[in-house]
Amino acid sequence: MQSRPSKIICVGRSYADHAKELGNAIPDRPVLFMKPPSALVSLQQGISWNPAWGNCHYECELSLRIDRTLKGETDPLKALEAVGAVTLGLDLTLRDLQDDLKQKGQPWERAKAFDGSCMLADWVDVQEVVGDWKNVHYTLQINEELRQKGDTALLIFDIGTLLADMSQVFTLEVGDVVMTGTPAGVAALQAGDQLKMSLQGKTHDYVWQTFVK
Numbered sequence: 001m002q003s004r005p006s007k008i009i010c011v012g013r014s015y016a017d018h019a020k021e022l023g024n025a026i027p028d029r030p031v032l033f034m035k036p037p038s039a040l041v042s043l044q045q046g047i048s049w050n051p052a053w054g055n056c057h058y059e060c061e062l063s064l065r066i067d068r069t070l071k072g073e074t075d076p077l078k079a080l081e082a083v084g085a086v087t088l089g090l091d092l093t094l095r096d097l098q099d100d101l102k103q104k105g106q107p108w109e110r111a112k113a114f115d116g117s118c119m120l121a122d123w124v125d126v127q128e129v130v131g132d133w134k135n136v137h138y139t140l141q142i143n144e145e146l147r148q149k150g151d152t153a154l155l156i157f158d159i160g161t162l163l164a165d166m167s168q169v170f171t172l173e174v175g176d177v178v179m180t181g182t183p184a185g186v187a188a189l190q191a192g193d194q195l196k197m198s199l200q201g202k203t204h205d206y207v208w209q210t211f212v213k
């Protein structure tokens, strides 16, 4: 059992193609938001939400576990040394509700931080996956159809820069999780969907499955 993070920090609009598909401008500094630890749900529990809140989009994201406290770090390369493990996660988003909140200029938490909105797969030692932080690849398939393809070379801000930037605002504590944002291809989930996330490792791919209840 993994220890409970003090917080889960998420990056919005980190891939230009995803910002574009939702009609958002390319940000000039990272867009950050958080999920509380109560948002966490396991792969085995599956995905569920209150349908009264509208649709729920999947966002498959490379996720990082912080193994060393990071505070006020200005050097992106040093910031990367704080990452001990990686995995894939789903930043589940009540898109109808988020659109409504955005329109009203209200915070996103109702749409992004609800119970069950953060699913993380199993942690993999960073050494098993990452040789070059700008060359990490992952995919999401739904019902065997390829929906999302992640490639960290396409991030607007590279991961070291993201971590250094965050650490100016929040102390990243041991066990905290960073979700690095989603590539294009997001869409609404349907009851019964089978999701398969694959992370390319150095020797083999790591594959995890979950489902919509």
Ligand code: ZN
Pocket: 010, 011, 012, 059, 061, 091, 181, 182
């Ligand atoms: Zn996201």
